[in-house]
Amino acid sequence: MIKKKVLVTGGAGFVGSHLCDRLLKEGNEVVCLDNYFTGQKQNIVHLMNNPYFELIRHDVTMPFFIEVDEIFNLACPASPIHYQYNAIKTMKTSVMGAINMLGLAKRIKARILQASTSEVYGDPQVHPQVETYWGHVNPIGERSCYDEGKRSAETLFVNYHKQNNVKIKIIRIFNTYGPRMHPHDGRVVSNFIVQALKGEDITIYGDGEQTRSFQYVDDLVEGMIRMMASRDEFTGPVNIGNPNEFTIKYLAELVIKLTGSKSKIVRMPLPSDDPTQRQPNIDLAKKELEWEPKIQLNEGLLKTIDYFASII
Ligand code: NAD
Numbered sequence: 001m002i003k004k005k006v007l008v009t010g011g012a013g014f015v016g017s018h019l020c021d022r023l024l025k026e027g028n029e030v031v032c033l034d035n036y037f038t039g040q041k042q043n044i045v046h047l048m049n050n051p052y053f054e055l056i057r058h059d060v061t062m063p064f065f066i067e068v069d070e071i072f073n074l075a076c077p078a079s080p081i082h083y084q085y086n087a088i089k090t091m092k093t094s095v096m097g098a099i100n101m102l103g104l105a106k107r108i109k110a111r112i113l114q115a116s117t118s119e120v121y122g123d124p125q126v127h128p129q130v131e132t133y134w135g136h137v138n139p140i141g142e143r144s145c146y147d148e149g150k151r152s153a154e155t156l157f158v159n160y161h162k163q164n165n166v167k168i169k170i171i172r173i174f175n176t177y178g179p180r181m182h183p184h185d186g187r188v189v190s191n192f193i194v195q196a197l198k199g200e201d202i203t204i205y206g207d208g209e210q211t212r213s214f215q216y217v218d219d220l221v222e223g224m225i226r227m228m229a230s231r232d233e234f235t236g237p238v239n240i241g242n243p244n245e246f247t248i249k250y251l252a253e254l255v256i257k258l259t260g261s262k263s264k265i266v267r268m269p270l271p272s273d274d275p276t277q278r279q280p281n282i283d284l285a286k287k288e289l290e291w292e293p294k295i296q297l298n299e300g301l302l303k304t305i306d307y308f309a310s311i312i
């Protein structure tokens with residue numbers, strides 16, 4: 001018997017495809033909605049023969065009508081290169097996508113989870129980042145279409161909850177990596193692994209002393225499932241990330257070591273507004289969701305290296 005009918009927007013993307021896998025495995029019916037801007041059919045092709053999986057080409061900036069029990073709203077490009085390619089569209093996707101999905105959730109009384117981001121903290125002046133920190137975002141900078149779009153989406157979620165009693169869940173996702181990242185995605189983990197496997201130069205932007213905390217995708221999916229299943233009163237926002245923080249230079253050296261590559265490290269200019277540090281405080285997720293990441297960097301990188309080695 002089918003447990004729930006679940007809509008996943010952005011389901012053909014990196015994170016969305018893993019979430020679809022997990023939801024189907026747990027006996028749910030899944031509707032995957034995507035416009036294939038950064039996602040690809042390849043990520044979900046293995047699900048096409050599953051009668052409980054349905055794929056719909058649709059853009060979340062346009063209204064969408066369906067009957068489901070739960071909505072996971074992931075549609076939005078996540079890599080800086082892709083979200084800056086058409087900044088206006090990125091903002092429309094976050095804001096109009098949120099309005100359309102919240103309107104749907106309100107009408108059909110579905111629970112709805114928003115994939116927000118650590119980028120709402122901008123270039124943070126509080127370290128590590130706690131959910132009560134309001135952030136430090138340049139509203140007119142290169143990254144603002146994404147950061148402010150996601151901040152506006154959080155505002156919309158909170159107000160649909162207050163005004164219309166929509167059952168909302170907001171998670172703030174920190175840098176996540178794993179199999180099915182696009183090889184030309186542009187984010188640091190996929191860039192370094194692809195460069196190392198091809199024997200190309202490893203491109204560190206800036207001095208490499210900036211930090212990030214990398215989470216393996218399976219840990220994120222577990223956090224998403226637990227958040228959706230949490231008590232109604234717990235709306236978030238809640239940080240979902242791995243608190244182990246590393247410099248980008250360390251990541252480059254580790255990828256070279258794990259791949260046994262002969263690649264050299266080269267320096268490139270640091271993009272503007274690139275955050276200098278990022279690390280989640282996950283006390284709230286531990287308390288409310290009894291969740292914490294299980295897969296550490298070495299293990300997750302090895303799985304991701306295996307994946308890229310199989311496709312390039
Ligand atoms: P991704 O780019 O691989 O996936 C995004 C998916 O959304 C793609 O399949 C894309 O085609 C689809 N999409 C984009 N615009 C759309 C639109 N207008 N209509 C319909 N579909 C659209 O990125 P990801 O890493 O899988 O990220 C998924 C979500 O998680 C995003 O909302 C992202 O902001 C959030 N997030 C991810 C990370 C991370 O490190 N991966 C960190 C923070 C937040």
Ligand code: UDP
Pocket residue numbers: 079080175186187188189191192203204205206210212248270271274275
């Ligand atoms: N970065 C890098 N080389 C690359 C890609 C990214 O040094 O080839 C740096 C980037 O400047 C940033 C960090 O790695 O400091 C993480 O970048 P990513 O785009 O993965 O995520 P975000 O900046 O959004 O956290």
